[in-house]
Amino acid sequence: MEKINKKIISQSNSCEEIKADKSSIIIFGASGDLTSRKLIPAIFKLFKRNLLSENFYVLGVARTQMNDQNFRDKTKNIISNLCKDEKIINRFLKIIYYQNGQYNDINLYKILNDKIKYLDDKYKTNGNNLFYFATPPDIHSIIIKKLGEVGLNDQKNNFKRVIIEKPFGSDLNSSNSLDDELHKYLEEQQIYRIDHYLGKETVQNIMMLRFANIIFEPIWNYKYIDNIQITVSESLGIGHRAGYFENAGLLRDMFQNHMLQLLTLVAMEPPASLEPVSVRNEKVKLLKSIRPFNNKNIDDNLVRGQYISSKIDDEIVPGYREEKNVAKNSCTETYVAGKFFIDNWRWSGVPFYLRSGKRLKKKLSQIAIIFKDVPHSIFSHDFINLEQNSLILNVQPDEGFSLYIQAKQPGSKLCLNTLNMDFKYKNHFDFDPPEAYERLILDALIGDQTLFVRSDAMKISWELLEPIINKWKKENTLNFYEAGTWGPKESSRLFKNGTWYPLR
Ligand SMILES: NC(=O)C1=CN([C@@H]2O[C@H](COP(=O)(O)OP(=O)(O)OC[C@H]3O[C@@H](n4cnc5c(N)ncnc54)[C@H](OP(=O)(O)O)[C@@H]3O)[C@@H](O)[C@H]2O)C=CC1
């Protein structure tokens, strides 16, 4: 069984970044969009920051015909925007290799087996391999089966780990089947289910804010919190990903993973330690406490929408049904808002409002903690609407947080005004935070699974959404919203009192 590396925890004392163990990364789907836009830049940045071992190489695998030199040329195009130092670029290109082949052809894996052995010897990686599945999801189980057939899953005194991209299945059944297939060849400690939101600096800071400060934890419960609102909005449409999105829809694309993970971090109990097992146990406990949806409560608690053509920044953008490769009568949702309850002592009666959508007014991810009214307002005769205190965690952009409180406006008359205390990362830390993929790839190389989704958490997330997926398959309850707005007006019906917190 793989020994979990605990080095990451000691970082809090030294703040020194931990270097990856000797290893290789073998990327399946190396000719694709994710590899070019995220993975190669992230690996290069780690290399440039000297966080990769000297005993390290990258092997790209895909069907596209390319040789090492072609893949190096492609890589050079990607990284030359990130660095002007030719020496660093050339050193990096030397450790890049490529192999083409068909994912379901055993010959590809026999060739890979030989090539990996050769490169492992050359780079003295101790046979440590991290396989990254950046392929369409239906290919994942084929790859793991074939890797198993040639023994590339087999760890002896080394490690063989797999990072799996989302979506992890498309419903409970397919997710369970994929998991079963993975577990035929791998132990859970070898499997890294990635959710890139967990690698975002500000998302990781939610735990620090909550559990490294005494002032927040005592008020982080039903006694003081009125409601919590989590918004992940995007101004872009679906781009070139219609093939995937048409079948997935926003509930699977964003709620099953990122939204539920954000909810979990905001609401979970303090873990006993930062050990991966402690943190992940608390997350699972929380997911299990979310009140289940059923045919009776779905319509009251969820709203789905689809964007229609309108203007964003003076430019007319097409509606979802006019996007390339989208059916003219598509009922795929591009927006979801939901009201969630957590049935445990801490969160009794506190609604969690979650919303996410494409083609909204702007790209923004934020968590708004809205506190209760004061129990008795001595100011209420003058100020009927005393604004509730709120704490806003800005995940992106403008990473940081703001506390909104009431304060006296200067002057002889007693007037109150809302005052915001803003903290922005960029003003405080003279440091460009690493991209999510950088952090997560480094963690996988180190062997830290804390920020990856465990099998049981994945299963519970799908279980929670399954009734919604099934109901929406049968019924047409789609609301339309103009691109460039904050989504369908119907979402306000989720609120008995109040409304969405204004997005600033
Ligand atoms: N792109 C993104 O921003 C994000 C992607 N993801 C996930 O990452 C994974 C990869 O995404 P992305 O790079 O965008 O995907 P691509 O569509 O670019 O596919 C990746 C590679 O897989 C191969 N491929 C594509 N279609 C097939 C097919 N039908 N059969 C076999 N191989 C195929 C192609 O390589 P070749 O033809 O050379 O074999 C392609 O270069 C997916 O699981 C996706 O859901 C997750 C979050 C964000």
Ligand SMILES: O=C1O[C@H](COP(=O)(O)O)[C@@H](O)[C@H](O)[C@H]1O
């Ligand atoms: O996983 C996904 O995330 C992106 C949004 O990620 P962000 O880091 O840019 O906020 C989303 O566009 C995509 O549809 C989804 O698959």
